[in-house]
Amino acid sequence: MAIVLEFGKPDLVITVTYTPAWPEIKNNLMLNKTAQDxxxxxxLVFNQKLQLIIQDLTKNNMFGKVIAFMYVSVTVPHAHILHTLDESSKPCDPIDFDKLVTAFQGNPTGVV
Structure with a gap:
């Protein structure tokens, strides 16, 4: 709540989820073993991917200049990221939002 009081409501709420079908996981399993084993x-793979996503969002300004950022990683594993953009980077019309919103369906190797 403190981050919202200081910087306003987040512009983006991003959820990153784990999938056992990621090739980085499958390629490191012994024969006849599954990700549950x-x-x-x-x-490890989830945390590495999460750190890369955080770097893209914060340092590489994937969606624009960041003024506030926080995330929580929970047990499933998945993470929720709150992202507040600088006024000049905030989406303001449907075209801006269309550029931001992408859905990966049926792509277990895609990082969303």
Missing amino acids: RPDIGA
């Missing part, structure tokens, strides 16, 4: 590998 090695949750440590899944957690």
